[in-house]
Amino acid sequence: MLSKIFKFNGGVHPPENKLESTGRPIQKLGIPDQLVLPLRQHIGNLPKLRVQAGDHVLKGQLLAEAEGTISAAVHAPTSGTIVSIEEQLIPHPSGLPDVSITLKTDGQDQWLPHQAIDWQQLAPADLAKSLRESGIVGLGGAAFPTQVKLRPASGPGLKYLIVNGAECEPYITCDDLLMRERADEIVKGIEIAQHLLKAENCIVGIEDNKPEAERAMREACAKSSLKITVAVVPTLYPSGDARRLTALVTGIEVPSGKRSTDVGVQVFNVATLLSVYRYLTFGETTTSRIVTVTGNVRNPGNYEVLLGTPVEFLLEAAGGALSDTNGLIMGGPMMGFQLPAAKVPVIKATNCIIASAPRLFPEPPPAMPCIRCARCADACPVSLQPQELYWFSRAKNLEKARDYQLFDCIECGCCSYVCPSDIPLVQYYRFAKSEIIAQDKAKEAANLARERNEFRLSRIEREKQERAAKHAQKAAGAKADAAPADDAKKAAIQAAMARAQAQKTEVTPQNTENLSPKVQAEIAEADARRAEAEGASAVDAANQEQQEG
Amino acid sequence: MDRSPYVTESPSVSVIMLKVMLALVPGIVAYVWMFGSGVLISLALASVTALVAEAAMLKVRSRPVMPFLLDGSAMVTAWLLALALPPLAPWWLIVVGTLFAIVVAKQLYGGLGYNPFNPAMVGYAVLLISFPVLMTQWPAPLAIAGAKLSFMDQWNYIFNRVLPGGIGLDAISSATPLDTLKTQLRLQHSMESITSAPLFGQFGGKGGEVVAGAYLLGGLYMWQQRIITWHIPVAFLGALALMSGVAHVVNPEHYAGPLFHLFSGASMLCAFFIATDPISGPTTPRGKLIFAAAIGVLTWLVRVYGGYPDGVAFAVLLLNICVPLIDANTQPRVFGHPK
Ligand code: SF4
Ligand code: SF4
Numbered sequence: 047m048l049s050k051i052f053k054f055n056g057g058v059h060p061p062e063n064k065l066e067s068t069g070r071p072i073q074k075l076g077i078p079d080q081l082v083l084p085l086r087q088h089i090g091n092l093p094k095l096r097v098q099a100g101d102h103v104l105k106g107q108l109l110a111e112a113e114g115t116i117s118a119a120v121h122a123p124t125s126g127t128i129v130s131i132e133e134q135l136i137p138h139p140s141g142l143p144d145v146s147i148t149l150k151t152d153g154q155d156q157w158l159p160h161q162a163i164d165w166q167q168l169a170p171a172d173l174a175k176s177l178r179e180s181g182i183v184g185l186g187g188a189a190f191p192t193q194v195k196l197r198p199a200s201g202p203g204l205k206y207l208i209v210n211g212a213e214c215e216p217y218i219t220c221d222d223l224l225m226r227e228r229a230d231e232i233v234k235g236i237e238i239a240q241h242l243l244k245a246e247n248c249i250v251g252i253e254d255n256k257p258e259a260e261r262a263m264r265e266a267c268a269k270s271s272l273k274i275t276v277a278v279v280p281t282l283y284p285s286g287d288a289r290r291l292t293a294l295v296t297g298i299e300v301p302s303g304k305r306s307t308d309v310g311v312q313v314f315n316v317a318t319l320l321s322v323y324r325y326l327t328f329g330e331t332t333t334s335r336i337v338t339v340t341g342n343v344r345n346p347g348n349y350e351v352l353l354g355t356p357v358e359f360l361l362e363a364a365g366g367a368l369s370d371t372n373g374l375i376m377g378g379p380m381m382g383f384q385l386p387a388a389k390v391p392v393i394k395a396t397n398c399i400i401a402s403a404p405r406l407f408p409e410p411p412p413a414m415p416c417i418r419c420a421r422c423a424d425a426c427p428v429s430l431q432p433q434e435l436y437w438f439s440r441a442k443n444l445e446k447a448r449d450y451q452l453f454d455c456i457e458c459g460c461c462s463y464v465c466p467s468d469i470p471l472v473q474y475y476r477f478a479k480s481e482i483i484a485q486d487k488a489k490e491a492a493n494l495a496r497e498r499n500e501f502r503l504s505r506i507e508r509e510k511q512e513r514a515a516k517h518a519q520k521a522a523g524a525k526a527d528a529a530p531a532d533d534a535k536k537a538a539i540q541a542a543m544a545r546a547q548a549q550k551t552e553v554t555p556q557n558t559e560n561l562s563p564k565v566q567a568e569i570a571e572a573d574a575r576r577a578e579a580e581g582a583s584a585v586d587a588a589n590q591e592q593q594e595g
Numbered sequence: 596m597d598r599s600p601y602v603t604e605s606p607s608v609s610v611i612m613l614k615v616m617l618a619l620v621p622g623i624v625a626y627v628w629m630f631g632s633g634v635l636i637s638l639a640l641a642s643v644t645a646l647v648a649e650a651a652m653l654k655v656r657s658r659p660v661m662p663f664l665l666d667g668s669a670m671v672t673a674w675l676l677a678l679a680l681p682p683l684a685p686w687w688l689i690v691v692g693t694l695f696a697i698v699v700a701k702q703l704y705g706g707l708g709y710n711p712f713n714p715a716m717v718g719y720a721v722l723l724i725s726f727p728v729l730m731t732q733w734p735a736p737l738a739i740a741g742a743k744l745s746f747m748d749q750w751n752y753i754f755n756r757v758l759p760g761g762i763g764l765d766a767i768s769s770a771t772p773l774d775t776l777k778t779q780l781r782l783q784h785s786m787e788s789i790t791s792a793p794l795f796g797q798f799g800g801k802g803g804e805v806v807a808g809a810y811l812l813g814g815l816y817m818w819q820q821r822i823i824t825w826h827i828p829v830a831f832l833g834a835l836a837l838m839s840g841v842a843h844v845v846n847p848e849h850y851a852g853p854l855f856h857l858f859s860g861a862s863m864l865c866a867f868f869i870a871t872d873p874i875s876g877p878t879t880p881r882g883k884l885i886f887a888a889a890i891g892v893l894t895w896l897v898r899v900y901g902g903y904p905d906g907v908a909f910a911v912l913l914l915n916i917c918v919p920l921i922d923a924n925t926q927p928r929v930f931g932h933p934k
Contacts, residue, residue: 054930060602139597216602289931302931379601407601414608414666415708420878421605424824428930433878434922451929459600466605467708470598 049277052297054290056425057282058460060216067219067338067346074350077151081354082391084136084146088183089190090116101128104158106331112178118191119181123333123352126151137376137390139383160329170198180325186315189395203244205310211252212286215378218398220336221316223348225259229266235319248274251291255281284458288313339364341400342371351392358388367401375400380459414467422461428454432461439478447478612667618813625809629802630734633682633749637689644693645673652702675715681733686754692718712915713875716908732768736802739793741766772800773860774904786848799858807863814867826883828866834891860905875915882925890914
């Protein structure tokens with residue numbers, strides 16, 4: 047079954063370095079003494095804790111539940127006792143610590159009783175709730191909560207369900223091996239997703255450098271009653287980026303600032319769908335994932351690792367890092383980041399650990415000025431003008447940078463990869479994006495403060511009026527005491543109120559009665575905007591989601 | 596700590612500049628073969644001047660000297676200027692032009708990457724305006740020259756302005772075919788009689804067309820090495836050919852044909868080496884097409900109607916001014932934005 051493959055601008059083809067880690071099948075790693083489970087292993091809200099230090103938990107037991115719309119639950123990867131809940135170093139580019147649960151394992155690996163979920167019969171609302179408890183996030187790297195993307199379709203279904211097996215970053219092979227070894231389970235996951243989303247077409251995208259995986263997937267798809275197309279895309283980084291893959295296999299460009307579902311497309315990573323299958327068919331929550339360990343290690347390979355396993359434990363299993371290792375990279379060499387320490391845990395987003403060495407990743411030479419050669423523009427998969435963005439970011443001309451669509455940049459690094467002047471372009475863009483977001487927030491905060499102040503002034507004014515009215519009432523009451531005539535009293539009160547009312551309209555010409563709810567609505571709106579911005583950190587939520595798949 | 600991507604593939608700026616120089620070698624060889632070895636002296640003179648001036652300016656501007664000297668950009672400017680100047684010009688002319696290119700047009704604007712004008716063309720234009728007579732003394736093609744000068748004779752002429760006894764200036768020099776064509780047409784000579792003179796070759800000037808062909812070869816090498824894209828050469832040569840072609844069809848007696856224009860003067864040098872300077876040119880594909888086509892049209896206009904025999908330098912400089920405007924108005928559509 048040959049399907050038409052479309053194109054996107056640019057892209058690069060760095061040395062793949064995948065063979066190192068594909069020589070052996072996936073190996074199961076043992077249980078370390080301790081697991082560290084950051085509460086936030088996904089994009090979105092911090093989940094709510096459901097356990098406390100001292101609790102004994104079983105494998106698969108809920109530790110923290112999803113909070114708010116975009117969030118994911120955390121479960122115990124094995125049985126043991128919770129020793130602490132405190133800030134720990136986590137694998138994050140910021141290098142900052144975050145709240146994490148430390149679990150002392152008991153070696154029993156005892157499951158919480160669990161059972162299949164009758165997903166074919168379950169009402170959509172119950173199924174959505176159940177998926178929300180699954181803790182599944184996109185395993186391709188961006189860790190977007192899958193429950194948000196798998197909400198059962200109520201109206202017409204999707205046009206395209208795209209399954210991302212492209213795995214375009216050099217060095218990483220966990221999806222490759224997963225497809226080779228567990229294609230049947232992945233296909234079952236595709237069938238479930240197709241059923242939930244009522245997708246018309248299912249397409250699996252695989253880069254042409256993974257013929258074994260392609261063959262395995264084709265065989266598994268042939269067994270399915272569903273028509274699933276396996277599309278082989280050229281090996282060209284970043285074909286695994288969800289929006290690029292969508293363009294490659296369907297010719298559809300997801301509009302900037304929109305979600306892929308707006309154009310009837312949803313993209314899932316192969317490993318994510320496998321997790322969905324295991325969860326719905328056996329009731330198993332995600333307790334482990336496949337991690338590629340490669341680079342400067344003795345025995346590179348792929349390991350099935352319990353979430354929370356310290357990276358150093360994993361490295362030991364791979365024969366240990368060689369002596370000239372100068373760092374650990376999580377992710378691939380194009381978009382990965384340096385881990386703050388070897389003891390940080392494997393989390394749901396950890397697809398690859400590369401031990402780096404000067405031999406593999408030499409320090410770049412000092413940057414030269416931009417010579418406007420436009421190689422970066424030729425390589426940019428988003429058709430941006432990286433040299434202009436660089437210029438604007440450097441000159442802090444942030445408005446211009448935004449005009450030139452800085453926020454469409456996916457930070458893929460293709461531009462830096464080809465730059466003859468070795469300019470750290472991506473770092474400039476990250477800086478400019480965070481500056482712009484900070485400025486927007488400051489502006490928003492200033493508006494909010496101004497509105498709050500107006501609100502406060504109007505409240506003070508209103509209280510003054512009310513006091514005046516009360517005062518008048520009291521005075522009228524006293525008078526009424528002298529001449530106890532109910533009618534007179536009422537008339538006096540009304541007169542005082544009318545005076546007060548007249549005065550009020552004079553002093554504050556605005557319609558103060560309407561101001562308060564309006565301001566409140568705006569405050570609420572601003573809060574919502576901020577919460578959204580925070581949830582999506584540096585890039586907007588739609589952009590984050592696109593890496594996921 | 597955060598420095599992704601951890602891998603890069605690109606050739607450095609130095610390698611790119613080195614390849615540009617390599618691409619010029621066929622042209623230089625053809626030049627020596629057709630017009631004598633004088634050009635080697637001007638190349639050397641310009642190179643030394645450029646390197647010294649660049650180093651001195653970097654020192655004055657307290658920039659690191661070695662990385663910028665080694666980037667090779669000063670050498671490329673020097674070579675392009677030397678190849679654009681008449682090789683028998685006095686030594687100081689080359690030195691002054693190079694100094695102007697490096698010190699004023701490049702370093703005073705901020706050095707590599709910051710010059711809005713093509714430095715070599717600035718040097719050339721300044722000389723053309725200040726010393727117009729010296730700039731027209733071109734060596735005659737060896738095939739038709741009245742006398743041949745040894746390397747030492749040329750050296751002596753360039754540095755001391757003395758020719759061996761018995762040889763006059765007109766025996767070794769001549770006007771260029773472009774120049775000749777223009778003046779002769781003004782004198783109402785017929786196109787046929789003009790171009791059948793020995794100065795003219797198959798389709799360009801004698802000798803000059805060979806050098807132009809060699810530049811074309813070097814340009815193709817640069818394209819193959821992905822140092823330049825096709826846009827600028829194709830648009831420039833296409834526009835030049837179109838203008839001259841239409842005029843030639845309308846009035847062949849008065850307008851030379853496209854082949855003559857493509858293989859005369861600095862056409863090929865401009866198409867592949869001068870207009871393609873990335874720093875002073877546009878970056879968008881459409882921008883490159885507009886930029887180069889405009890240079891082609893202007894070049895033809897100056898050649899046919901202007902006061903100078905060739906128009907490349909002025910056309911390039913004029914379009915350099917328009918680059919920000921061109922870039923701003925030719926931004927490609929960003930992925931996911933409306934068509
Ligand atoms: S690749 Fe580098 S030197 Fe070339 S235009 Fe882009 S930023 Fe400038
Ligand atoms: S990092 Fe941004 S600007 Fe650079 S190539 Fe990728 S998308 Fe384009």
